Amino acid sequence: MIGQIIINGLLNGAVYALVAVGLSLTWGVMDIVNFAHGEFLLWGLYSSFWIWALMGLDPLISLPIVVVLIFALGVLTYLVVIKRVLKVSGLTALLATFGLSMVLKNLTQFFWTANYRNVTKPLVSNQSFNIFGMYIRQDYVVAAAGALLLTLLVTLFLNRTKTGVAIKATSINKSAAQLVGIDTNRIYAITFGLSGACVGAAAALMASFTPIYPEACSLYSTLAFVIVALGGFGNIKGALFAGLIVGVVEALGGYFIGTSFKYLVVFLIYLIVMQIRPRGLFGW
Amino acid sequence: MLKVNDLVLGYDNVPVVFGVSLEVREKEVVAIVGSNGAGKTTILRGLSGLIRPMEGSIEFMGEDITRTPAHKLVKMGISHVPEGRQLFGKLTVRQNLMMGAYTLKDEAAKKDALDQVFTLFPRLKEREDQAAETFSGGEQQMLAIARGMMSKPKLLMIDEMSLGLAPVLVDRVMDSLKEIRATGITVLIVEQKVKEALELADRGYVLATGRILQEGSSAELLESDVVKKAYLGM
Numbered sequence: 001m002i003g004q005i006i007i008n009g010l011l012n013g014a015v016y017a018l019v020a021v022g023l024s025l026t027w028g029v030m031d032i033v034n035f036a037h038g039e040f041l042l043w044g045l046y047s048s049f050w051i052w053a054l055m056g057l058d059p060l061i062s063l064p065i066v067v068v069l070i071f072a073l074g075v076l077t078y079l080v081v082i083k084r085v086l087k088v089s090g091l092t093a094l095l096a097t098f099g100l101s102m103v104l105k106n107l108t109q110f111f112w113t114a115n116y117r118n119v120t121k122p123l124v125s126n127q128s129f130n131i132f133g134m135y136i137r138q139d140y141v142v143a144a145a146g147a148l149l150l151t152l153l154v155t156l157f158l159n160r161t162k163t164g165v166a167i168k169a170t171s172i173n174k175s176a177a178q179l180v181g182i183d184t185n186r187i188y189a190i191t192f193g194l195s196g197a198c199v200g201a202a203a204a205l206m207a208s209f210t211p212i213y214p215e216a217c218s219l220y221s222t223l224a225f226v227i228v229a230l231g232g233f234g235n236i237k238g239a240l241f242a243g244l245i246v247g248v249v250e251a252l253g254g255y256f257i258g259t260s261f262k263y264l265v266v267f268l269i270y271l272i273v274m275q276i277r278p279r280g281l282f283g284w
Numbered sequence: 285m286l287k288v289n290d291l292v293l294g295y296d297n298v299p300v301v302f303g304v305s306l307e308v309r310e311k312e313v314v315a316i317v318g319s320n321g322a323g324k325t326t327i328l329r330g331l332s333g334l335i336r337p338m339e340g341s342i343e344f345m346g347e348d349i350t351r352t353p354a355h356k357l358v359k360m361g362i363s364h365v366p367e368g369r370q371l372f373g374k375l376t377v378r379q380n381l382m383m384g385a386y387t388l389k390d391e392a393a394k395k396d397a398l399d400q401v402f403t404l405f406p407r408l409k410e411r412e413d414q415a416a417e418t419f420s421g422g423e424q425q426m427l428a429i430a431r432g433m434m435s436k437p438k439l440l441m442i443d444e445m446s447l448g449l450a451p452v453l454v455d456r457v458m459d460s461l462k463e464i465r466a467t468g469i470t471v472l473i474v475e476q477k478v479k480e481a482l483e484l485a486d487r488g489y490v491l492a493t494g495r496i497l498q499e500g501s502s503a504e505l506l507e508s509d510v511v512k513k514a515y516l517g518m
Contacts, residue, residue: 162386169372169383175334176370181358181387181435 004134005251011136013247014144014151015206019220020227020239021151022198028234029171029191032082035097038221039104040196044070044203045212046108049117052207058123059207060142067200074196078189086188109214122208143205148240150201154194155236167191171234219263226270231282238282245281285310285470286331286439291340293323293330299338301326301494308439313461313471315481315502317515318491324474325367327491328443331472332364333357344439359387363437367444367474369428373417377408380416380427384434393436401430404463422453429460433469440464441472446480458484478515482506490515 023037034040047066048059059066081100085092124142128135158164170177170187177184210216227246231238246266253265273281286308293301301323308314316324329335331342333354341350349357354364372380381401385394402409405426411419416427425445432440442461446454458480465471475481482488482502490498490511498510505511 162382165375165379165383166386168375169379172372172374173370175354176366176372177383178334178354179332179358179364179366179370180383180431181355182383183353183355 003132005255006248007134007136008140009248009251010244011140011144011247012250013244014147015202015243016220016223016227016247017240017243018147018151018202018205019199020224020231020243021154021236022195022202023224024228024231024234024236024239025154025167025191025195025198027228029167030082030086030188032086032093033097034077034192034195035094035221036077036101036104037195037199037224038217039101039108040070040073041199041203041220042108042214042217043073043104044200045207045210045216046112047200048204048207049119049212052119053117059119059204060123060146063146063201063204066204067197070196070200070203071193072196073200075189075193077196078192082192083185083188105214112214114214117212119208119212124208126209137209139209143209146205147202150198151236151240154198157194158236163187163190167194223266226266228280230270230273230280232280235280235282238280242281285345286472287343288331289341289343291327291330291342292338293326293335294338295326295335297338299494301330303340304491304494304496305340306489306496306499308470308472310470311465311468312487313465313473313485315485315488316472316474316491317476317478317481317488317505317511318497319515320476321493322491323494324491325443326494328364328366328441328472328474331441332362334364355387358435358437361436361438363432363435363440365428365432365440365442365445367447369424371416371419371424371428371431374415376413376415377419377427378412380431381408381412381434384431387435394434397434397436400467401433404433404460405430421448422450422457425449425453425457426460429457429464433464437469439470439472441474443474444476445473446475446477454480478511479506482511 019041026032026034044066047069048062051057051062051065052059081096082093085096124139126137126139128137158168166182167187170182170184174184223246227239227242231242249269250262250266254262257265288304288306290303290305291301292299292303304327316327318324330337333352337350341348344360344362372383381398385397388394407423408427408430419427445457461471461484473481482505485502488502488505489496490505498508
């Protein structure tokens with residue numbers, strides 16, 4: 001039974017991790033807390049849904065399209081909202097993204113109403129298969145595997161490509177990056193796009209089994225903040241492990257304490273870790 | 285090569301450099317010397333585009349670069365090795381160097397630049413996979429200069445390369461500058477160590493409280509009363 005719970009937690013956690021990796025990118029590189037991150041995920045879900053509803057493409061098939069769309073949303077957000085407030089110190093950037101999150105959420109409700117929507121008859125069904133006496137849902141497995149793969153791709157991009165290393169260099173020392181010829185403005189735009197691409201992919205992976213409505217992503221957004229803080233800012237590996245931990249803790253808490261209290265356990269652990277190790281479990 | 289006219293620089297609209305004019309000619313080594321707080325670093329930050337001049341103009345190879353942003357100046361051939369090294373500490377030596385070559389598009393040119401800095405600083409090649417932050421001060425300074433060389437600059441500007449180094453290392457880093465100059469790169473250095481800098485340079489400018497007190501050939505400056513009294517303690 002415990003094994004079953006832990007497996008379920010890990011499967012959920014992998015998707016949480018991908019959402020958190022996206023948040024971690026902007027937070028770690030640009031020191032910008034993007035409150036609209038959850039709404040990026042939301043627009044990813046609706047993109048998946050509408051592509052399915054109008055064109056009949058399964059969310060898993062249309063994943064690349066949604067990734068590109070939310071990448072563009074990220075770049076646009078940087079150019080229109082963030083770039084202007086970056087020079088101003090203090091809470092301005094924070095308030096700007098908070099405002100953006102309100103706007104995006106309410107636009108969602110305005111355009112597509114508050115009704116629940118579901119992708120029916122998805123490519124990978126919600127049937128379970130049995131391994132060692134544990135029942136595992138195949139759509140969760142596909143989503144988790146996809147999330148892990150994409151997290152790995154992001155890591156490889158950051159470590160192996162010229163643009164990826166330039167993103168890291170900019171996060172370590174912005175003015176030194178400018179002095180070697182890096183256009184930090186461009187790097188910031190790409191980073192915001194990449195952050196969007198991560199949530200776009202996460203949205204596509206979970207669209208077939210998640211009810212889609214304007215409030216669908218509040219929880220994911222909050223969990224992403226917890227995961228990034230737990231994992232250490234700007235640390236992809238940290239976000240991955242913290243995501244898996246949060247998934248498992250949530251599942252165990254739901255089983256032993258009660259479903260309605262499962263997040264209590266998650267946030268309690270977060271509070272305790274922050275007291276003992278403020279830079280996060282895997283922070284620099 | 286570089287012409288600076290009546291440059292006024294400052295932070296938050298408070299000027300700290302008041303109308304400085306100077307010139308660097310091709311293949312020269314020029315030193316800006318002066319004590320801490322004289323505005324030397326601010327001048328370099330203005331020249332490399334990190335801060336916008338409040339007044340005055342900067343010209344490089346006949347082009348006005350007064351308002352050109354830092355990353356474009358690197359492409360034009362100006363490289364600035366900042367005070368306090370400012371390395372990418374978590375990245376490896378090789379990654380730091382490759383970031384230095386960020387503006388080079390051609391793979392052969394990158395390899396060429398890498399070979400050149402490895403010949404100049406063999407120590408870096410031995411430890412190319414090590415994170416820059418694990419280096420000692422002297423090694424970090426060499427890496428910082430090497431990173432600055434990776435963009436194949438026409439003009440290399442180095443800020444306080446002796447800062448925080450043991451005297452023996454100061455000599456070694458200064459020696460490497462002689463080799464760099466032999467490759468035909470024009471060099472502008474900014475230094476608190478007035479004597480060492482002037483012995484290395486062809487010409488110099490003495491800066492105090494944001495103004496140029498005196499300029500001339502290094503030999504003249506080393507003999508001048510201003511320098512002798514204020515900086516050499518004679």
